[in-house]
Amino acid sequence: MVETSEGEGAERLGARYARVLALAGLVGVPVSVAAFAFLALLHWLTDVVWEDLPEHWGLDPVPWWWPAPWLLIGGALVAVAVARLPGGGGHVPIEGLSPDPVPPSHLPGxxxxxxxxxxxGVVLGPEAPLMAVGAAFAMILTGRWVARGQESALVSTSGSAAAVAVIFGSPLVAAVFILESAGRAGVRQTAVVLPCLLSAGIGALVFTGLGEWTGLPVSSLQLPGLVIPARPDLADLLWTIPLAVLIAVGVRQVHHLGRRLVPHAARRPALMAMAAVAVTAVAAAAYALLTGRSPVEVLLSGQDALGMFTEKGDVPGTWALIALLALKGLAYAVSLATLRGGPIFPALFLGAAAGALLSGLPGFGVAAAMAAGMAAATAAILPLPVSAAVLVTLLLGSGSAALAPIVLVAVVVAFVSEQLIDRAGKRAEPAAEAV
Structure with a gap:
């Protein structure tokens, strides 16, 4: 009797998992359509505000004051979502990426x-909202066919994977991010892996077809114009270590400022959202006035501006890069704590900027420095080391094999450094309180 009962239980469990797997595959199609619409609208709005309207009114280059009114409007909209709508506008980005199911009632916010x-102009990326859109949409589509609990969570997570597959440029990267995030949250990865891979693969395929069919430009992560050497030099590897440590320290400062703002944002979400966009507007204006460059470089996620650091881009000078790191880092810190979006793309941008700044060191190539900077920043900000390594490796394209050792060393050094700095800070806090 016992053997029969266990066999029947395993058979029922297998049937339920097969049903979840089938639903994950089906969900990938409509979720990718919703993700495509979201990204297309986001891309269109960004172009209208920062390219079409300034060009129409003869504001070329964009003046220092241009971001202020748009940021105030954006801050007001975020404040309404955070303070008035269910779900508070989504996950707080300083907490990283969340694989948790998103109820459909949170979708409007x-x-x-x-x-x-x-x-x-908010200095955050679209990956976290995309995950929430995918999760909520998956629940809307399959709510009556899956039971609450683990089945519901699996379908919701597969929806997130399908939604973010294209923004990372590969369904593999999306699946790795989802799986590593789920592992940190205590979700059993063996159960999540197949639905995520299936949904992300189908979602990426449908998304690619929609892009070709509609002709609409939708941003995905890319690094044009970067000349990658056949192999890195020993100097590249040696410079990678202090660069990764330096970036980990910088990320710690960003997190420290953001963490100090989180309690205030929880008590006064609308006020802090408006304060954050005000700080961002001042940072953008200061950058434009100090450097003579566009204030837009301090704004947005930086996803479409990575090419500015390559040999074919309009690379800022040394002092402009220092100002960019300081001012965009400040805007990034306040955005992480008080606004809504994803943490990955600004970290990639700032890591690339740090690499470009230090690429003038003896023997440190531009490609190796940028690869190390992006890998270290991504690993330190999340921290998801496997995801950071996979993302940056695929971002480098066909030459990624040559720089893979640089990427891996940067990820490990930054991750370990950030963890050590974090533990040291936690030990120092009780001592300071005791004094």
Whole structure:
């Protein structure tokens, strides 16, 4: 009797998992359509505000004051979503990426916070809202066919994977991010892996077809114009270690400022959202006035601006890079704590900027420095070391094999450094309180 009962239980469990797997595959199609619409709208709004309107009014280059009114509008929209709508506008980005299921009732707040803030200058990326959109949409589509609990969580997570597959440029990267995030949250990865891979693969395929069919430009992560050497030099590897440590220290400062703002944002979310966009507007204006460059470089996620650091881009000078790191880092810190969006793309941008700044060191090539900077920043900000390594390796394209040792060393050094700095800070806090 016992053997029969266990066999029947395993058979029922296998049937339920097969049903979840089938639903994950089906969900990938409509979720990718929703993700495509979201990204297309986000791209269109961004172009209208930062390219079409300034060009129409003869504001070329964009003046220092241009971001202020748009940021205030965006801050007001985010404030409404955070303070008034269910779900508070989505996950707080300083907490990283969340694989948790998103109830459909939270979807209006997530969309308002993302579409109201991201295209108007908020220094965050679209990956977290995309995950929430995918999760909520998957629940809307399959709510009557899956039971609450683990089945519901698996379908929701597969929806997130399908939604973010294209923004990372590969369904593999999306699946790795989802799986590593789920592992940190205590979700059993063996159960999540197949639905995520299936949904992300189908989602990426449908997304690619929609892009070709509609002709609409939708941003995905890319690094044009970077000349990658056949192999890195020993100097590249040696310079990678202090660069990764330096970036880990910088990320710690960003997190420290953001963490100090989180309690205030929890008590006064609308006020802090407006304060954050005000700080961002001042940072953008200061950058433009100090460097003579566009204030837009301090704004947005930086996803479409990575090419500015390559040999074919309009690379800022040394002092401009220092100002960019300081001022965009400040805007990034306040955005992480008080606004809504994803933490990955600004970290990639700042890591690339740090690499470009230090690429003038003896023997440190531009490609190796940028690869190390991006890998270290991503690993330190999340921290998801495997995801950071996979993302940056695929971002480098066909030459990624040559720089893979640089990427891996940067990820490990930054991750370990950030963890040690974090533990040291936690030990120092009780001592300071005791004094």
């Amino acid at each position: 997530v969309l308002l916070a993302a579409l109201g803030g991201l295209p108007l």
